[in-house]
Amino acid sequence: MHILSDEGFSLSKPKTEQDKPNQSNLVTFLLIIIMIGLFVLLIDEYDKKPLQADVYIQAGHEGRRVGNTGAVSSYGREVDWTIRVADEATRILRQAGVSVIRAPADQKRESVVRLALSIHFDGARRACSTGASIGLNNPSDKSAARAWKRIYREVFPFKWMPDNFSKNLKYYYNYRYTSTSDAELVLELGEMSCPEQARWMKSRLKKLGALVAYFAAQRIGASGVERPVF
Ligand SMILES: [Zn+2]
Structure with missing residues (x-):
């Protein structure tokens, strides 16, 4: 029974491994948004000159x-x-x-x-x-x-x-x-x-x-x- 439950835990492990790519996608997405924001601010500054x-x-x-x-x-x-x-x-x-x-x-x-x-x-x-x-x-x-x-x-x-x-x-x-x-x-x-x-x-x-x-x-x-x- 114990072995089975251990196996159960080890089976759930790959699931958390699968979550990681999603997190890094989110970070990449946020970085792109920040970069676009900075770019827009720069363009705006240039316009004000x-x-x-x-x-x-x-x-x-x-x-x-x-x-x-x-x-x-x-x-x-x-x-x-x-x-x-x-x-x-x-x-x-x-x-x-x-x-x-x-x-x-x-x-x-x-x-x-x-x-x-x-x-x-x-x-x-x-x-x-x-x-x-x-x-x-x-x-x-x-x-x-x-x-x-x-x-x-x-x-x-x-x-x-x-x-x-x-x-x-x-x-x-x-x-x-x-x-x-x-x-x-x-x-x-x-x-x-x-x-x-x-x-x-x-x-x-x-x-x-x-x-x-x-x-x-x-x-x-x-x-x-x-x-x-x-
Ligand atoms: Zn006129």
């Missing part, structure tokens, strides 16, 4: 599928226009050796630059009730704002609205992501719901990009960017 360049150029509404996707008029979509202007300005500046962070609407990453520009076109409920305007959030931005107005007034033959005339300009959501030594400005280039303004702008989108590039180059003292002739 600020980007750096001479100039930051944002195309308003670019990449948005929901929320404020921009103005639309019978002349076109605002987002298509902002992309064309921002791309052309970026191309010209880079060609002149200026480093540019070319941002969409929601990059949500801190950018340390000298000058930050967000490109927009206005859409108004009452056609032709607005025009070109500027958004800024700091008194130190005023000198650059005046300089842009001097440059754009010479060619833009329509009316101007006061600086920060709308909440979207005064409290522009993207100001928080740009740290600048010169200025951060929202450039509303005109009202695209006004037929006269829309026609004028639509046929000059590339030139508007060239003018933005010229303005940025002037501000940071970069040479080799010509002032476009309108």
